[in-house]
Amino acid sequence: MAGQRNKNVSLKEFGSETVSIKFSNGFYNVLFNNFNAVFSIEKDVEMVVNWQDDFKNRIYLGTYFPKTVAETFSFFTYFFASHKPQEFFKENKLTILDLGSNSFPATVGFLFALKNNNFITKFKEIKIYSVDLNEGAFNLGKNVLTKLFPGINFNFVFKRNNLSELVNREVENRKIFDIVLCSKVVNELIRKDVNFAFLKTIRFAEKILKNDGIFYLSDITSPINGNVFLPFIMNQEIADYLREDNKLDIVFPIPCSYWGKNCKAKNCFTQVVVEFNNPKSPRQKQIAKFSPKLFLKKEKGKQIKSLYNDIDNEFVIAYINESGLRKYCSLISK
Numbered sequence: 192m193a194g195q196r197n198k199n200v201s202l203k204e205f206g207s208e209t210v211s212i213k214f215s216n217g218f219y220n221v222l223f224n225n226f227n228a229v230f231s232i233e234k235d236v237e238m239v240v241n242w243q244d245d246f247k248n249r250i251y252l253g254t255y256f257p258k259t260v261a262e263t264f265s266f267f268t269y270f271f272a273s274h275k276p277q278e279f280f281k282e283n284k285l286t287i288l289d290l291g292s293n294s295f296p297a298t299v300g301f302l303f304a305l306k307n308n309n310f311i312t313k314f315k316e317i318k319i320y321s322v323d324l325n326e327g328a329f330n331l332g333k334n335v336l337t338k339l340f341p342g343i344n345f346n347f348v349f350k351r352n353n354l355s356e357l358v359n360r361e362v363e364n365r366k367i368f369d370i371v372l373c374s375k376v377v378n379e380l381i382r383k384d385v386n387f388a389f390l391k392t393i394r395f396a397e398k399i400l401k402n403d404g405i406f407y408l409s410d411i412t413s414p415i416n417g418n419v420f421l422p423f424i425m426n427q428e429i430a431d432y433l434r435e436d437n438k439l440d441i442v443f444p445i446p447c448s449y450w451g452k453n454c455k456a457k458n459c460f461t462q463v464v465v466e467f468n469n470p471k472s473p474r475q476k477q478i479a480k481f482s483p484k485l486f487l488k489k490e491k492g493k494q495i496k497s498l499y500n501d502i503d504n505e506f507v508i509a510y511i512n513e514s515g516l517r518k519y520c521s522l523i524s525k
């Protein structure tokens with residue numbers, strides 16, 4: 192019976208234990224030697240929109256960029272271990288949208304995972320769209336990507352759009368993107384008082400994703416606007432989305448995918464912790480905390496869900512209930 196299990200030893204899902212990443216010297220040589228990245232220990236180097244300041248963009252590159260790369264790299268490494276890239280990317284051109292891309296760390300982590308699956312050279316062209324207000328970071332990022340992935344034929348497009356407005360707009364159904372990445376930008380929209388920013392971003396992504404496409408949504412896990420933990424807001428809006436007549440299904444975290452629109456959790460806190468090296472940091476290990484989610488179009492999601500019948504592990508995520516108590520949400524099969 193579920194109540195009798197020791198939850199601490201049965202946690203099996205990605206992120207249930209700290210994930211460790213060791214970046215190569217080559218990666219950091221590119222950042223610090225080729226692009227003069229700067230590492231800063233200042234806690235609150237403000238993530239201001241529209242930095243046109245080259246120095247701040249270089250602080251981003253040396254300090255936050257490796258963090259996000261560690262996040263998407265670890266996530267997609269985990270995901271591709273059970274679902275091969277060829278299930279999703281069938282053409283010889285790959286089209287990526289990176290929302291709030293800055294200098295493309297989310298894309299870089301994803302492409303490293305593709306590369307480790309020997310899948311990156313399959314593409315004749317990788318077209319990457321950035322939606323951001325910071326064109327300086329975009330220009331830096333496209334040079335970094337080109338240096339990190341020599342021999343890949345990239346085509347970069349910068350769309351200067353304010354996401355606060357974009358997610359509020361009626362968008363036509365256009366299946367353009369193989370993958371939409373949205374990493375740590377929605378919290379900035381919420382701080383700017385955009386209501387239901389996660390919900391609107393998911394509705395936006397569903398309109399532009401190809402049928403086999405992937406939507407990765409992730410954000411910080413700290414409290415914002417007073418003291419509400421961001422995952423509480425994110426998970427609530429995802430639950431609201433799943434109850435709509437929608438086109439996307441969540442497939443990660445697995446318990447969310449299993450319970451879907453029947454989820455009744457309130458104040459659900461989800462977090463993955465990744466540790467990684469940064470040679471410029473005085474600390475031996477850097478820590479990234481994030482809350483990743485993965486969505487697929489419903490038909491595609493159904494195929495993945497059918498695999499749950501074969502799962503013989505127990506997948507558990509923690510959430511905090513209304514009384515502030517830690518509870519566990521699990522998918523238990525067999």
Ligand SMILES: C[S@@+](CC[C@H](N)C(=O)[O-])C[C@H]1O[C@@H](n2cnc3c(N)ncnc32)[C@H](O)[C@@H]1O
Pocket residue numbers: 238239240241242255256259290291292293294296297322323324325328352353354355373374375376379380
């Ligand atoms: C914290 S950074 C995240 C960058 C990257 N995605 C990552 O995960 O590390 C947020 C990015 O979103 C951009 N951004 C913030 N608000 C925006 C808005 N309203 N419209 C467009 N871009 C925005 C910022 O310029 C910045 O590049």
